[in-house]
Amino acid sequence: xxxxxxxxxxPERTVTSAALPPDQxxxxxxxxxNDDVRRLFACVIGGFVLALMTGPEGDGINMLSGVDGxxxxxxxxxxxxxxxGLWVLITVRHRFGERARTxxxxxxxxxxxxxxxxxxxxxxxxxxxxxxxxYPAHLNGYWQSVLVQQVxxxxxxxxxxxxxxxxxxxxxxxxxxxxxxxxxxxxFWTGALPIHPPANLNPFWVIPIAIATAMLAGVILGVPTLxxxxxxxxxxxxxxxxxxxxxxxxxxxxxxxxIGTGTIRHFALHVLGINYVWxxxxxxxxxxxxxxxVLALFAFHSLEHxxxxxxxxxxxxxxxxxxxxxxxxxxxxxxxxxxxxxxxxFAGTLVASQIRFFEPGDFTxxxxxxxxxxxxxxxxxxxxxxxxxxxxxxxxxxxLHVHPLFGFQQQDLYIxxxxxxxxxMIFRPEGLIPSRRRRIELGLAEHGIGTxxxxxxxxxxxxxxxxx
Amino acid sequence: xxxxxxxxLEVRYGAIPALRGVNLSVETGEIVTLLGAxxxxxxxxxxxxxxLQHPASGRVLFEGRAIGDVAxxxxxxxxxxxxxxxxxIFPQMSVxxxxxxxxxxxxGNLREDVEHVFSLFPVLGQRRRQExxxxxxxxxxxxxIGRALMSHPxxxxxxxxxxxxxPLVVKAIFEIIARIRSQGTTILLxxxxxxxxxxxxxRGYVLENGEIVMSGAATDLLGDPRIRAxxxxxxxxx
Numbered sequence: 289x290x291x292x293x294x295x296x297x298x299p300e301r302t303v304t305s306a307a308l309p310p311d312q313x314x315x316x317x318x319x320x321x322n323d324d325v326r327r328l329f330a331c332v333i334g335g336f337v338l339a340l341m342t343g344p345e346g347d348g349i350n351m352l353s354g355v356d357g358x359x360x361x362x363x364x365x366x367x368x369x370x371x372x373g374l375w376v377l378i379t380v381r382h383r384f385g386e387r388a389r390t391x392x393x394x395x396x397x398x399x400x401x402x403x404x405x406x407x408x409x410x411x412x413x414x415x416x417x418x419x420x421x422x423y424p425a426h427l428n429g430y431w432q433s434v435l436v437q438q439v440x441x442x443x444x445x446x447x448x449x450x451x452x453x454x455x456x457x458x459x460x461x462x463x464x465x466x467x468x469x470x471x472x473x474x475x476f477w478t479g480a481l482p483i484h485p486p487a488n489l490n491p492f493w494v495i496p497i498a499i500a501t502a503m504l505a506g507v508i509l510g511v512p513t514l515x516x517x518x519x520x521x522x523x524x525x526x527x528x529x530x531x532x533x534x535x536x537x538x539x540x541x542x543x544x545x546x547i548g549t550g551t552i553r554h555f556a557l558h559v560l561g562i563n564y565v566w567x568x569x570x571x572x573x574x575x576x577x578x579x580x581x582v583l584a585l586f587a588f589h590s591l592e593h594x595x596x597x598x599x600x601x602x603x604x605x606x607x608x609x610x611x612x613x614x615x616x617x618x619x620x621x622x623x624x625x626x627x628x629x630x631x632x633x634f635a636g637t638l639v640a641s642q643i644r645f646f647e648p649g650d651f652t653x654x655x656x657x658x659x660x661x662x663x664x665x666x667x668x669x670x671x672x673x674x675x676x677x678x679x680x681x682x683x684x685x686x687x688l689h690v691h692p693l694f695g696f697q698q699q700d701l702y703i704x705x706x707x708x709x710x711x712x713m714i715f716r717p718e719g720l721i722p723s724r725r726r727r728i729e730l731g732l733a734e735h736g737i738g739t740x741x742x743x744x745x746x747x748x749x750x751x752x753x754x755x756x
Numbered sequence: 757x758x759x760x761x762x763x764x765l766e767v768r769y770g771a772i773p774a775l776r777g778v779n780l781s782v783e784t785g786e787i788v789t790l791l792g793a794x795x796x797x798x799x800x801x802x803x804x805x806x807x808l809q810h811p812a813s814g815r816v817l818f819e820g821r822a823i824g825d826v827a828x829x830x831x832x833x834x835x836x837x838x839x840x841x842x843x844x845i846f847p848q849m850s851v852x853x854x855x856x857x858x859x860x861x862x863x864g865n866l867r868e869d870v871e872h873v874f875s876l877f878p879v880l881g882q883r884r885r886q887e888x889x890x891x892x893x894x895x896x897x898x899x900x901i902g903r904a905l906m907s908h909p910x911x912x913x914x915x916x917x918x919x920x921x922x923p924l925v926v927k928a929i930f931e932i933i934a935r936i937r938s939q940g941t942t943i944l945l946x947x948x949x950x951x952x953x954x955x956x957x958x959r960g961y962v963l964e965n966g967e968i969v970m971s972g973a974a975t976d977l978l979g980d981p982r983i984r985a986x987x988x989x990x991x992x993x994x
Contacts, residue, residue: 595860602846602857609844611808614832614861614907 324382328375335371339364341703378714417582424574430690433570436642438682440577441635446662446678447584447671448631453660454669454723455592456624457604458514459522461656462529466502466629468536468651470636472543473498475646480550483542492557495637502633503626510625514618517607529653536648548647555641566641573642580638581675584631589671591627600624654702661705665712667719677720681705757820759784759942760805760911765814767797767804774800776966777814782911787933787943789953789974791983792963798946799841801963802913805944806838807831818911833861837909841916843900847889851880854888854899858906866906873902876932894925901932911942918949930956954978 336359343358358364424435445467452460477485477494489497513524536543544550555566555576566572591597599620602610611617640646659678666677685701712719758781767775775797782788792798803809805816807828816824823831832838846854855873859866874881877898883891888899897917904912914933918926930952937943947953954960954974962970962983970977977983 598853598857599860601849602860605846605848606844608808608840609846610857611828612806612832612838612840612844613857613903614829615857616827616829 324379327378328372331371331375332368334374335368336364338371338707339367342367342697342700374711381715420578421575424571429570432574434683434686436570436573436577437639438686439679440574440581441639442659442662442682443675443678444577444581444584444635445632445659446666446674447581447588448628448635449659450663450666450669450671450674451588451591451631452624452628453663454674455597455600455604456621457600458621458624459518460525460625460628461522461653461660462525462527462532463628463632463659464651464653464656465525465529465532466505466632467636467639467655468532468648469502469505469629470498470633471640471646471651472536472549472636473501473633474637474640475549475552478553478641480552481542482540482544490557491553491555491641494641495555495634498637499630499634502636503630505633506626506629507622509629510622511618514621514625526653526656529651529656533648533651536651543648546648549640549645552640552644554644570642573638577638580634585671585675588627592671596620596623658702658705661709665708665720667722670719670721670723673719673721673723680720681708758782758817759819760944761815761817762801762805763815763817765801765804765816766812767800767809768812773812774966775804775811778963778966778968780961780968780971782942782944784910784942785937785940786959787937787945787957789945789947789957789960790963791947791950791953791960791977794948796963797966798963799915800966802838802915802944802946805831806836806913808838829861832907832909835908835910836913837904837907837911838913839900839904839915839917842919843893843896845888845891845896845899845903847887849888851884851886851888851891851899854903855906858903861907869906869908873905876905876935877902894921894929897921897925897929898932901929901936905936905941909941911944912936914943914945916946916948918947918952926952950983951978 340355340358343363344354424432427435445463449460449463452458452463472481474494475481476483477489477497478491479485479488509525509528513521516524537546539545554568557564564572566576592600599610599615602613602615603617603620607617662678662681663674664677665681666675667673685698685704689698760780760782762778762780765775765778765780766773778797778801780788780790780801790798790801800809804811804824805818807823807826807830811824814824815822818831818834818836821834823834823836826834828838846857849857852870855870856866859869874884877895879895880898880902883895888896891899901912901914901917917929917933921929926949933943933945934956945953945957954977957974959972960974960977961968962977970980970983972980
């Protein structure tokens with residue numbers, strides 16, 4: 289189908305700037321008129337920056353040794369090859385834009401064609417679940433703990449944040465605060481904090497209490513702040529995340545301060561004659577996590593397709609219109625926020641119980657951003673996207689840690705995340721496995737209709753389309 | 757009892773007064789138009805009626821019931837439909853999904869209502885699967901009105917339905933507004949397009965700096981030299 293909205297390319301300017309009066313001369317960074325050449329230039333500079341960032345560090349005595357080491361041949365060569373390769377990709381895509389795009393559309397439609405009906409899809413899900421149950425038992429301890437602490441926890445966090453950001457379109461930059469609240473609730477109720485709980489609880493009952501506490505915190509923060517829109521909400525939640533961390537550091541008598549908590553008891557179940565303790569072995573934690581992830585996936589999937597899900601979609605697209613359609617906007621926003629908060633709180637409880645000790649420094653803003661990256665990478669508003677995005681981005685660094693490639697170092701992780709995010713925004717802004725709606729939103733935004741951004745949705749009136 | 761009555765209504769944005777003692781009434785079955793320049797307070801009046809804005813003082817009575825402090829979603833459930841300024845359809849939802857959202861507060865069969873909207877606006881029926889954002893301006897306006905009708909309003913608030921539309925499209929939409937009234941929905945129409953609004957309406961009010969400066973039967977207002985000078989501009993010369 290031909291697209292009537294396709295914008296026509298504006299022909300390149302060919303006037304040389306020397307003939308023009310000074311005030312009409314092109315600025316220095318636009319001296320090269322050819323877009324391809326300009327992009328190549330940017331990519332080469334990017335290659336040098338990449339080489340510098342990933343090269344060896346300098347030391348106090350010879351501060352330039354890092355620069356020197358970074359710009360040596362094999363290292364610089366690899367970096368330049370990478371960025372020039374990127375340039376080739378961009379150029380090819382630009383030159384053969386339409387064809388490349390249809391090709392990529394065909395590739396992204398592949399899963400749908402391989403799984404043509406619901407029955408097959410159901411079978412595939414069962415097979416995946418079986419794999420998730422059987423396979424980890426055959427891994428060694430290191431990978432089992434990666435599966436819990438990196439993959440499992442972040443998958444859970446990502447599907448929780450997906451409800452807030454992807455479904456309701458609320459940009460929450462303080463998501464990790466609820467994780468901290470869950471973790472501290474666990475520490476409090478198992479007696480690992482300087483202040484003691486009113487009753488000694490069976491450590492398993494801590495889970496519902498911690499979830500409820502995090503949810504309550506979500507509601508308390510949400511009710512006054514969710515009247516705000518877009519950027520304002522982002523700033524308030526960012527502040528909330530910081531406040532929780534700073535309070536945890538300074539409230540020494542309650543939280544143990546910067547030194548951290550005492551030893552937290554593992555989860556244990558003592559009901560109806562069943563006595564089970566989650567010990568040091570990560571595998572039981574993995575299965576507990578798996579149960580919760582599967583439950584959350586079911587719950588969020590049915591929410592997405594319920595009346596509540598439609599209300600969220602309406603709010604995300606246009607808050608005023610949602611209000612005019614009789615949707616209690618605040619109620620549904622708080623609901624999304626609280627669901628996200630309780631998911632995050634549960635993840636915090638589980639981590640606290642497994643690693644048995646934590647400190648305020650574990651809850652940095654960076655973590656909130658990281659989870660947001662996982663959601664964006666996977667595809668906002670898409671459950672499979674959030675799961676796969678989180679699993680891939682959390683597993684890959686661990687894999688590279690064990691099998692070093694390009695001298696990958698753990699501390700450079702965020703550089704790579706940044707690069708991945710930029711590449712995603714260029715080549716696949718809808719994410720790895722986009723939701724149907726999200727793809728439409730971005731398609732429209734490309735033509736200047738509507739707002740594609742969850743972060744600005746509702747902040748500005750939707751543009752009237754000036755079409756005949 | 758009037759269907760809608762505004763009594764000494766005052767609304768402020770912070771310290772800035774937007775409405776200063778507005779008195780206005782709409783009887784069942786009427787089309788009443790509210791005219792005025794940009795910033796006169798027309799949109800604020802509608803927003804206050806539908807609960808998006810709350811009055812500093814004064815009363816909003818709908819069927820005799822004070823609704824000044826009622827939340828917007830509850831005002832809608834009482835029977836007030838609002839077509840906001842700038843259309844504001846859901847751009848990424850299909851025409852059908854947009855209409856479905858309009859009936860969010862109602863359960864039950866929507867087919868009849870959807871068919872009713874499509875009978876008013878056949879073009880929407882042809883585009884039922886198309887995304888709202890890809891519709892033309894006029895079609896979006898029709899969709900916004902159709903969406904508001906899905907809630908079965910007894911009073912329909914229309915905020916500048918002619919905004920940014922070609923004259924022919926405006927004419928079509930105004931004809932449909934007349935049809936909606938004839939089917940039993942009372943209409944409060946905010947417009948800058950004074951001639952056409954007064955030709956359609958039974959009565960009119962003129963708002964200036966947050967105050968009603970003139971009111972009366974539409975035909976009288978249309979003939980009033982002050983109105984012709986202030987709001988009809990060059991159309992008065994015809």
